[in-house]
Amino acid sequence: MDKINQTNNGPRPSKRIDAKYQNFYTKPSIGGWATLKLLWQFFRKPAYTVPQGQIPVTPLTKEQIEQAPELSAFRLGHSTILLKIQQKLWLTDPVFSKRASPFAWMGPKRFHQPPISIDALPAIEGVILSHNHYDHLDKEAVLALNKKVKYFLTPIGVGDHLEKWGIEKEKIRQLDWWESIHLSGVAFHATPAQHFSGRGLFDGDQTLWCSWSIFAENTSIFFSGDTGYFDGFKEIGNRLGPFDLTMIETGAYDDRWAFVHMKPEQTVQAHLDVKGKTLLPIHNGTFDLALHPWQEPFERVLVAASEKGVALSFPSMGEQFSITKPNMGSFWWRIVDQIKETKVPCRLRHALCKRGN
Ligand SMILES: [Zn+2]
Numbered sequence: 172m173d174k175i176n177q178t179n180n181g182p183r184p185s186k187r188i189d190a191k192y193q194n195f196y197t198k199p200s201i202g203g204w205a206t207l208k209l210l211w212q213f214f215r216k217p218a219y220t221v222p223q224g225q226i227p228v229t230p231l232t233k234e235q236i237e238q239a240p241e242l243s244a245f246r247l248g249h250s251t252i253l254l255k256i257q258q259k260l261w262l263t264d265p266v267f268s269k270r271a272s273p274f275a276w277m278g279p280k281r282f283h284q285p286p287i288s289i290d291a292l293p294a295i296e297g298v299i300l301s302h303n304h305y306d307h308l309d310k311e312a313v314l315a316l317n318k319k320v321k322y323f324l325t326p327i328g329v330g331d332h333l334e335k336w337g338i339e340k341e342k343i344r345q346l347d348w349w350e351s352i353h354l355s356g357v358a359f360h361a362t363p364a365q366h367f368s369g370r371g372l373f374d375g376d377q378t379l380w381c382s383w384s385i386f387a388e389n390t391s392i393f394f395s396g397d398t399g400y401f402d403g404f405k406e407i408g409n410r411l412g413p414f415d416l417t418m419i420e421t422g423a424y425d426d427r428w429a430f431v432h433m434k435p436e437q438t439v440q441a442h443l444d445v446k447g448k449t450l451l452p453i454h455n456g457t458f459d460l461a462l463h464p465w466q467e468p469f470e471r472v473l474v475a476a477s478e479k480g481v482a483l484s485f486p487s488m489g490e491q492f493s494i495t496k497p498n499m500g501s502f503w504w505r506i507v508d509q510i511k512e513t514k515v516p517c518r519l520r521h522a523l524c525k526r527g528n
Contacts, residue, residue: 182349182410183363185327191376192328194365195401198430209427212462219464224507226283226456229489233293236260242390242494244416246486247285249306249457250396252418254494256387257356259296263383263394263418264307265289265316271306271458273370279306279458282465286489289315296355297322301396302368302380303329306458310336317342324352324359328378332370348381360384362407364398366431384411390494393445395419397454399430400437404444412446416484416494419447422455422468432461435471439481449482449497456488456504466504473502 186193201209231245236253239245245253249271250264267285272278289312298320301307308329314336323333323343330345344352346361353359366380384407385392393407393414421438433441435452442450455468469485476483484497485504492498 182406184350185348185363185379192368192379193376194367194430195363195403196365196430198367201427205427216459216462217464220459220462222282222465222504222507226507227487227503228283228286229487231287231291231489233287233291235491236287237293239491240493243491244486244494245286245491246451246453246488247287248281248283248488249455250301250394250418250420250453251285252394252451252453253292254385254392256385256390256494259355259357260293261297261299261357261385262295262316262320263299264301264396265298265312266306266309266457267312267315268309271304271309271460273305279460281457282459283457283488292316292319295320297324299359299383299385299394300325300329301364301382301394302326302366303332303370303378304368304397305370306460307397308332308370313338322354324354324361324383326361326379326381328368332378346381347379356387358386360386360411362393362411363401363403364396365401365403366397366399382407384414386411390415392494393417393419393447395441395453397432398441400433400441404441408445414445414447416449416451416497417442417445417447418451418453420454421452421472423458423460424463424468425461435468436475438472439475439479442481443479447481449484450476451484451486451497466508469502469504 243255249266251266252263254261270278270280325345327345327347330343334340348363351360361381362384364380364382367376368378368380369375382396383394391414397420419438419441421435424432424434452472485500486492487503
């Protein structure tokens with residue numbers, strides 16, 4: 172692989188070539204024939220990519236959130252996490268719409284209702300956005316949230332979308348990789364990720380993607396956004412680690428797009444690279460975006476984490492947890508489709524096991 176941004180002694184900011192942001196390494200292209208085959212597979216997806224039963228959701232109220240102690244957090248969906256830091260609320264990649272898609276009538280449909288509606292949420296100090304894909308940047312949600320949000324933090328270019336949609340410019344902070352900003356007692360560092368961007372056919376990579384490293388007096392959090400596994404994690408760990416909690420993508424992976432999304436084993440390695448204490452696997456349990464069984468990310472990350480001695484946290488949707496002392500949580504995904512067994516006898520349990528692999 173060609174290294175686009177050569178390593179040097181200082182942090183590497185993002186780089187643009189012909190108006191397109193670049194990763195540290197060149198993204199391999201899938202190829203025309205493989206793309207067609209993939210489209211066909213997506214068209215005829217196996218049933219196990221979607222839960223057959225109900226995902227457990229704990230309904231949340233404004234009062235519960237307001238009364239929750241400092242450093243509480245709530246998983247609201249896919250990569251949507253509500254964090255209480257310095258008694259203020261911060262929300263990552265808020266997606267509340269029914270589909271992660273430009274269309275209301277087609278595209279990946281969510282598995283569960285959000286635990287709380289946007290209307291019922293208390294005031295939000297800031298929304299933290301990782302990139303502009305539909306399963307992370309939900310225009311309807313951003314517009315509905317605007318009246319209760321003080322700041323929108325984005326990688327470069329994503330804030331321009333927000334401005335075009337009518338969000339006040341003064342609220343938007345756009346950061347390049349390794350830039351940081353202090354807001355309301357919290358330091359936010361936009362850190363690199365290996366991904367891509369685009370919301371239409373002609374805007375590929377024209378806005379930046381990033382991870383976020385978040386620091387307050389009493390905690391440190393790493394939010395991966397979407398990313399493939401790359402050596403940027405080690406750099407983040409060396410420059411900014413350790414982290415009390417890492418919220419790292421674990422879902423929607425495939426060998427064919429391994430450059431832009433991690434397999435669960437890589438998620439665990441990324442957590443170790445950034446020097447995390449507890450790993451909260453995100454980017455799963457809400458949308459069907461790949462071809463693997465919907466529970467597979469949870470089962471695989473469990474095995475990988477136990478092999479490496481990594482502490483995990485699996486809060487169910489809407490369940491309150493502590494950023495600094497997270498519980499492992501119940502294995503809630505196992506009750507959805509009546510998986511009774513609690514051991515993981517096969518690396519890729521459930522649907523793949525059933526098929527004899
Ligand atoms: Zn993405």
